Amino acid sequence: MKRRILYLLKMASKNIFYGIMIQCVVFTGLLASEGSAQSVSIDKAIVKIDKKSWTLSEIISELESATEYRFVFADEVMQEEMLISTDNKKQSVKRILTDVAHDTGLRFRQINNNIYISKSENQENFLVQQYEQMTTVTGKVTSRDDTEGLPGVNVVIKGTTQGTVTDISGNYSIDVPGPNAILVFSSVGYIREEVVVGNRSVINFTMAPDVTALEEIVVIGYGQRERKDLTGAISQIGAEEISKQIAMSPEFAMQGRMSGVFVSNPGSSPTARPNIRIRGEGTLGFNDPLYVIDGIPLYEGGASSTAGRTQDQRGPINVFALINPNDIETITVLKDASATAIYGVRAANGVVLITTKRGKSGKAKVDVSTNFGIQNVPRNYDMVNTQDYLMLSQEALDNRNFTPPVQWRNLFDPNANEFLGNSSTYTQDWQQAALTQNAKIQDYSVNISGGNESSTYSVGVGYSSQENAVHFSKFDRYSLSINSDHKVTNWLRVGETYRFIYAENSERPSAGNLGSNAAPWQPLYDNTANGLLGYARTNAVVGGANRPAGFGPATQNNFRALGDLNYNERQLIRNIGALYAEATFLKNFRIRGSYSFDYSNNRREVFEDIRTGLFQVAQGGQLLTGQGNTYGVRNNENINLVGELLIGYNKSINNHNFDIIANVMDQRVYWNVSQQAIIANSPLSTWDQRRIEEGWFPTDKNNHLERSITGLLGYMGRLSYNYDRKYYLDATIRRDGSSRFGPGYKWGTFPSFAAAWRVSQESFMQGIAGLSDFKIRAGWGVIGNQETAEFAFLSQINVNPKAAFGPSINGNSTVNYAAGLLNFPTANLSWETSTTTNIGFDSEWFGGKLRFTAEYYHRLTDGILQNIPIPQVVGIVPSPVLNLAEVSNQGFEIEAFYNTKIGELGLNAGFNLTTVRNRVESIYNNVPQGSERNRVEVGHPMNFFWGFTTAGIFQTQEEVNAWKAENNHIGAQATKAPGDVIYVDIARPATSQENVSGANWQIFEPNGIIDDFDRRYIGKQIPGYYGGISLGADYKRFDLNLFFRYTGDVQREFSLPYLGIQVGGTNYHANSLNRWTPDNPSNTVPRAIQQDPSRNNIFSDRFVWDAGFLRFQNFQLGYTIAPNTLQRMGMSNARVFIMGQNLFVLSPFPDLDPENITTPRVFTIGANISF
């Protein structure tokens, strides 16, 4: 029956389709047309009926066929067949209905052409109600985001149930009872607002997006939900926030904007990978979250390996730079096990869900976004000049009574011809050359989307380019994305998504420490015949002999010359796509099958010119011999295929709502690395001529191919239940099989549970002033991490080693295959499991003006796949991996958001805070592992700083003598003198009786010996807290956003200005002039002495500093052009903006930047235009 459509719609929109899109698109047409028809009042509508006795249904049918009216009622109204008698004459509908009302006790209300029937609860009150004197109000509803009409907006007369819905163009028409009527405009994702009709007949209305909305749609794994219905710990940001950060890679949009999500700052390289850490660091191994783009779980070969070679094969390019941030609709982070458990074994470090933009029905919409910015690294180091360099070097040599080696002795000798002490200082040249001034960052993208009721589409193209602010790399990205959704029949929807990315990256050597490393007297440029291409060579003739390090021990490779001569180019291609079909032919059921693929190829080409030898210390300033201009190409290919089948069922019985899904997933991953190169006797003349010919001698060429295949099979089920959207319960179970583990250990089962209680829905909470919503939620779950060495359960044999035998020709005999048995099988290797407990509440106050969320989390990772430090006497090469260690992370997350409107001034402020307490609970035999900068010990955070304790600097010989009487610094005792660092004896090695468990390897009591056992915890690298603060305002057409990011309770190492200098690797920091001398009793910089015999520079608390900071991350000032101006220009929306990033940072950390010294300052202008 058609008349039940409103009821059905309500149910449908509530329980089946959560999406705003569907509500808007699929049903809007129907509703809107119904609402806009002209109506006749029931007392003026006259019908003739020719029967006296009717059943209720008969008379309703009669009236519907004779008039324009449609009756709307619930099922139970018609349950009993009631007999009705009426006069068989011409009369008004009202008259007839009044009779019916008398006979049945039903109540009728006319609203436009709808007549609503309900049961009257009060006998006295039965009547036929009719709105008199309706006036028609029409108008168009638009969104503040653009001037497009907003479809699907509910327009309701306040205090009644009368209302309508805007059509596809955002138009509506409604009959209102009079000038005092109030229209209420509401739509999911927008702020509900009320407007008094007054004497207007046209009311155009602009809706403001509702940033706090409880109805905000949040993506969860395998589905989506309104925010108020969430039970797990989930953070989400949308396209608007993503657009506030200009970066090549989408992860940066999360930086500081989500509680629980830490995104490191990898500096200015466009392709550098940030570390993403969700709720601390859970494992000694792979800590990156799982990324899922439009349902496709991504996998990158080699990402989880710590082997240097594998990382080299993987290359330095962040594969997420191959996703255009403009394409993204939302980034959602699933943080606790109850949210992530449906991703099973890949989810122990959290899950990042990326949803890209899809089309909406309506006329084609064209969005153009463009921005252009420049980046500069704001600071560099203050280094000493040539004269000071000489003076300090000489002092260091003198203090050790050390004659410089002949290789560079003359450089320091004022009497020698080669003396460099009178040269000018070239540091400025190097520092300037190390940077790219005004490095460009730009982005242009066009997106076309639209569709009709049965099909929608979105097509986008983009070009982005970023230069590194540090010399030198450049990344260019061309992207294309296509997606569409189609309703094939009433019960079948199919769709696809596909994106293609092509990118190029050029990389050249950079200068160490922003160009500050070179000896100040080493020139970079040389336009004389001694140079080449205008660059200075690195060798020199010193004392009659060619010296490779022509400017002494701090000679640096001429990185600019190497950059001009050599090539290191990458071409990257990525194809990601998925297609799905979803059938709903059975009531309450849906079946969805999907198949997705991700193919990426990272191709590296390297060309080395033989002349590079002239600019490299290691090559002695000579042309490379024997090899020619070598060239190699490496293809790193990832193929990821995922098939899934999902069955969903949902049902509502009274207020009990169930949603059940079951899913089967099959993922196969292929990783292939191949390489070809000409490595000797290369006849290549230039880069442009690069090729490898078949006929060249095989012995001059090199090629290999490595393959790896892994597979994952997963079965998952989720039950979601709520009662009246008040009490919620979610239960998930996933069973995963992985090819990485041995027979009997392949399968793991991972359960999770979550519950929520919307306390504010309870009657006892109704009276609390200002409280709009309050929900308590708790979750518990177990998830796995499979990232370990592949096939560790087998003992693999490496046949790459060789052994040479036979007669020697020029020193080489014949090479034979050899087998290296590296390991022994660890058959019982299995999953790491991560158990998460999460308790928190979400609240909204003052009608959504204030939102506040707080939660506590605890994550215990158990059975960590630890590369255990077994005794070397076992004799295997890679240490075996066992499920042993335990690490816990716990902390609080707080998110608050406030927005308000004062007249035309809108204000908003957001704040988030995450605390992390990371602690290693147990490791193999309790034996500490790792070295100074990545120490792992029970009871401490992972990878803490482990170093010596110092107590200033010896000022007098008496102090030295007193110390030496008590202490013996092994290997450094003899040379202790005033100006040396004072180390503190704190511990001794345990005896074997004391060290029964392995845990007591170090006993904290002084033993008079300074040795390795006196090292202790001196700082940690995992921040104790971090977060962001955003401030926004809009006034008329202007909008301004400020964003700050902070991190605290974290330490970093910085030693450059505090090193006891010696003539060695690099130039000296200007602070070295404050070193200890008898005349300058410094307590921070020890004396200059060659070879550091007293070990002043060993890793100690002198070099570890607090590295907390508050960074003014960015501002954005935008202006939206007035609609009438736009219409003249044929646009529907246009906004221009200027933006600045990294304007200042406050930090006690003494280095140039507390995160990364290459962090650029960026200024950007941009525009977003829609047609």
Place this chain on the structure above:
Amino acid sequence: MKKISIILLFFVSLFIHSACNEDTVNIDPIGYTEAGFFQGDSDFQWAVNGIYHSLGGYYAFLGDPNRALMAISMLPSDDLTTRANWGEENFVALQGGIERISRFYHQSYRMIQRCNTVLQYIEERGETAYVDQQLKNFHKGEALFLRSWVNFMLWNVFETAPLVTERIARLDGSEFPPNSTGTQLLDQAITDLAEAANLLPVSWPNASLGRVTKNSAHGLRGKALVFRGTVTNNLADFSAAITDFNAVSGRSLVPNYAHNFVVEHENNSESLFEYQANNSLGNANPFVERDDFAVIGEMGAYWGAFDARPAWANERWYAGTQSLFNAYNAADPRRSAVFRPNPVFNGTNPNIAKYVQGPFIQGPQGPGNGIFVNNPRILRLADVMLLHAEAIIRTGGDLNQALGLINAVRTRARNSVTPSSAEPADRVIADATTMLEWVFEERRLELAVEEGHRWWDLCRRHRAGEIDLKDLNFSSINPDLNFQNHNIRYPLPNNEVIQNPNLAQNPNY
């Protein structure tokens, strides 16, 4: 409807693909696994070659002069010195945290593990897996020899390092081996070498030149016996050593002393055992730890420490001591074979020439880093002859025979130049004590800067009480040098002592 049936087909195919296909998780690795290996002669051959391959770890560069293991055996003596502030040079900084010591230890046990694995599989499957049973014997002999050589070095360096005769394939801490005691490591080597000498061939076909032979086993066994005899003062060891030395056959000193250190004369008639350094063109990567998966690693020998390479090595290179330089008669041709003509180091100390000649390894930055294809001569006849002389003298044997052996070495040295040099002149017969000193003097001159001979000779004599190293002039350019008695044994790696509950650190470290 056609459209719909196509879509249904899509569903069905998806279901078939994704549901319950266990093949997805039952994937075999690409490459070899132990379970399927050791099935035939060639598998065993590869595994034995793998032991030889691991020899290279002792000579590898690994991208850093700090990592070169030659410091362990060569630096401590009065032959070589460095300005690098290393414990191996000055002893005061000698402690178990030194990364080279740890890697030497690991390298040694890695090689032992390979030997033990081959021995284990020969034991388990040898009878059936081999077609050529003689080859099985050869392989067993090779594994025993190579294990013995490592045990010999371990004894000299640490003295108390664990004795491992079976592959350790469990990680239960209680099963980790304890310190060896006394001369256990030498004892095992002596036992194994006797068996190896029975198993090994007298010689190999040309294509297998460089593999160890019966001569290698006899030579090394005699050497181990002499070392043991020195510290235990057991004359029977010297007698047994003489038997072994006498069993070395078909070997002769090469006419020119310098031929022992150039590529043109690798595996010559004097050679008993050498590491076959090779450049494996296009494959070797001197920056990668050997055996990391799918990498050949290094196949060359790093002599850059004698050659001030790489250029950035700063002070981390080795020069000869004044003491060694002065020990040669100026006319001894060996001096110019050991030292370069112009003393350049530190203005006074002479640079080493031995081994630093001939072609470099090719490959990434090989030449720049001083990586050569020149074979280190681990055991050569001159060494054996002098040990033979020592054994004769110590057992009160025929001093003339001992003198003959010493003079043979000296004669060859004299005749290494044209025209022949007058020095070193033949020794004339003297008393046993004098002649014993001559042996050691000759060993120093003949075997200078090779394989740690000098340091280990000094140590065994110190252990035996014949000399006191505290009185030795180390002729070091390191001002901090201070030798103490416990430095005779290197510290075991600190981490090893922590990780192996059954292992105790050597005293006083």
